[in-house]
Amino acid sequence: MQFSPGAFIAPAVDWLNTNFHPFFTALARVIETVLGGIEVALLIVPPPGVIAVVTVAALATLGWRVAVLSFCCLGFCLLADLWTASMQTVALVVVAVAIAVAIAFPLGILAARRRRFEAALRPVLDIMQTVPPWVYLIPAVMIFSLGRVPAIIATIVYGIPPMLRLTTLAFRGVPNDLKELGQAIGAKPRTILFKIELPAARPTLRVGLNQCILLSLAMVVLAGLVGAGGLGAEVTRGLTRMEMGLGLRAGLAVVAVAVLLDRLSSAALQRERAVKAG
Amino acid sequence: MDLSAFAPAFDKQVDTILSWLSDNAGFLFDGARLVLEGLFNGILWLVNLPPFYVVAILAGLAVWRLMGLKFGILAALAMVFCAGMGLWPETMSTLALVIAASVIALAIGLPLGVAAGLMPGLDRALAPALDLIQTMPPYIYLLPSIALLGFGPATALVATVIVAMPPAIRLTSLGIRMTPNEFIELAQALGTGRMQTFFKIRLPFAVPSIMAGVNQSLMMAFGMVVIAGIVGSGGLGETIYGAIRKLDIARSIDASIAIVILTMVLDRLTQSMAAAAQKAEE
Numbered sequence: 001m002q003f004s005p006g007a008f009i010a011p012a013v014d015w016l017n018t019n020f021h022p023f024f025t026a027l028a029r030v031i032e033t034v035l036g037g038i039e040v041a042l043l044i045v046p047p048p049g050v051i052a053v054v055t056v057a058a059l060a061t062l063g064w065r066v067a068v069l070s071f072c073c074l075g076f077c078l079l080a081d082l083w084t085a086s087m088q089t090v091a092l093v094v095v096a097v098a099i100a101v102a103i104a105f106p107l108g109i110l111a112a113r114r115r116r117f118e119a120a121l122r123p124v125l126d127i128m129q130t131v132p133p134w135v136y137l138i139p140a141v142m143i144f145s146l147g148r149v150p151a152i153i154a155t156i157v158y159g160i161p162p163m164l165r166l167t168t169l170a171f172r173g174v175p176n177d178l179k180e181l182g183q184a185i186g187a188k189p190r191t192i193l194f195k196i197e198l199p200a201a202r203p204t205l206r207v208g209l210n211q212c213i214l215l216s217l218a219m220v221v222l223a224g225l226v227g228a229g230g231l232g233a234e235v236t237r238g239l240t241r242m243e244m245g246l247g248l249r250a251g252l253a254v255v256a257v258a259v260l261l262d263r264l265s266s267a268a269l270q271r272e273r274a275v276k277a278g
Numbered sequence: 279m280d281l282s283a284f285a286p287a288f289d290k291q292v293d294t295i296l297s298w299l300s301d302n303a304g305f306l307f308d309g310a311r312l313v314l315e316g317l318f319n320g321i322l323w324l325v326n327l328p329p330f331y332v333v334a335i336l337a338g339l340a341v342w343r344l345m346g347l348k349f350g351i352l353a354a355l356a357m358v359f360c361a362g363m364g365l366w367p368e369t370m371s372t373l374a375l376v377i378a379a380s381v382i383a384l385a386i387g388l389p390l391g392v393a394a395g396l397m398p399g400l401d402r403a404l405a406p407a408l409d410l411i412q413t414m415p416p417y418i419y420l421l422p423s424i425a426l427l428g429f430g431p432a433t434a435l436v437a438t439v440i441v442a443m444p445p446a447i448r449l450t451s452l453g454i455r456m457t458p459n460e461f462i463e464l465a466q467a468l469g470t471g472r473m474q475t476f477f478k479i480r481l482p483f484a485v486p487s488i489m490a491g492v493n494q495s496l497m498m499a500f501g502m503v504v505i506a507g508i509v510g511s512g513g514l515g516e517t518i519y520g521a522i523r524k525l526d527i528a529r530s531i532d533a534s535i536a537i538v539i540l541t542m543v544l545d546r547l548t549q550s551m552a553a554a555a556q557k558a559e560e
Binding site for chain 2: 005010013081130134135137141217232236238243248
């Protein structure tokens with residue numbers, strides 16, 4: 001007894017590739033253009049300039065600790081001779097998170113409003129969060145071949161469930177009396193959403209965003225295996241060619257980027273709370 | 279200071295340190311490697327002992343006991359499906375890796391979690407380390423282990439243990455700390471000893487949380503074991519990695535289906551064990 005579902009699915013993928021080729025190419029081109037644009041924007045300024053801008057911005061809004069940390073993290077990326085790779089990784093994460101949030105946020109609100117929709121969504125999210133990240137890359141690679149585009153698509157899909165879950169949780173957690181107050185004073189649903197629910201849900205939303213960023217980074221680094229470039233590619237090169245120096249440098253740069261993104265986003269969260277409390 | 283000289287100097291230094299380590303402490307790493315591979319091979323031998331249908335039936339029975347007949351039959355059929363795709367040896371090798379890594383992770387994580395639950399100071403000291411471990415992308419844990427242990431399952435095990443440990447520590451410590459105070463006071467009022475208070479009151483209350491930790495550890499281990507295919511861990515991860523490199527779509531789909539099946543069966547099993555523990559408590 002021997003069978004292979006893959007042997008049936010592979011021709012279907014081939015068929016998709018031959019018949020919807022223009023669509024996939026167009027999609028790939030759009031993604032490539034956006035990514036390329038962000039990358040150019042990050043790389044056109046000389047590295048010390050980028051470091052200075054980020055540090056000063058962090059100092060002005062988030063306090064000196066975060067500023068020092070940002071300086072050290074970015075400084076290490078530059079020092080390790082991995083500036084371009086680091087910025088490619090940052091660009092991938094930023095684009096993936098932006099798209100994942102744009103998809104997950106409305107769906108999360110909808111799920112918070114309609115029990116039925118949430119009940120239908122839950123098993124799908126459960127499965128998505130159980131499946132190992134590696135598996136996400138395969139369908140993307142089948143359609144978009146190797147490169148940055150499958151990487152970013154897998155990253156987006158991987159980043160959606162946590163953001164969606166926490167968005168639903170956040171909007172569920174908005175106190176009912178606040179919403180009723182809005183209705184009582186005759187505010188439009190739109191006004192209630194933006195002026196009452198969104199501010200009340202914000203702390204949980206930021207947690208979701210933080211999660212989404214870290215998971216996306218993990219995926220983007222892993223996507224080095226399918227030719228996504230950036231730091232993941234350097235780590236993969238170190239692992240497969242046994243160039244441990246390069247691998248460790250790239251690994252430490254990944255840590256720097258992870259710590260930077262994590263601290264920046266959670267410092268922003270704390271600041272939100274401080275402002276609200278004050 | 280010439281900044282551009284840093285990278286080559288760093289690489290050279292790393293190479294020097296590594297060759298020094300393998301010259302002078304090689305026996306240590308070889309020993310660790312032997313122990314880890316021994317554990318892995320033992321478990322692999324054990325899961326390969328019965329033919330595939332016996333394993334499938336056992337999995338089905340376990341799921342049936344915990345989740346009902348429908349899921350039990352589904353789980354058994356899903357395992358047979360893995361065998362039908364001709365991926366049984368790879369599936370079992372992945373299973374053996376996950377079990378070996380989880381066993382080590384729990385052997386370290388549970389006692390540490392209990393200690394952290396009883397000593398707030400230790401808990402505070404561990405928190406930043408655990409945060410850092412969980413912040414970093416799992417992929418990079420392969421680097422130090424491949425540098426010291428070389429290509430093979432031992433490397434995969436070490437990296438997997440690092441990734442799988444934090445949830446076990448966190449949730450065990452949480453469970454121990456969450457014991458309702460009135461019960462501890464009750465125990466004190468009755469004059470029970472410390473050991474008794476721990477085993478009869480704190481531990482039973484912590485079981486649901488600990489089981490949740492076991493489930494999470496297992497899932498983290500799964501994610502990592504599959505990634506570890508790149509360092510020659512064997513199993514489904516390596517199958518997928520090889521298939522992707524050859525752009526053999528059909529085989530990579532088969533292997534992913536097998537991974538998803540194995541993950542779902544193990545996840546549902548441990549989750550329902552956690553749920554059963556929760557229920558028993560109430």
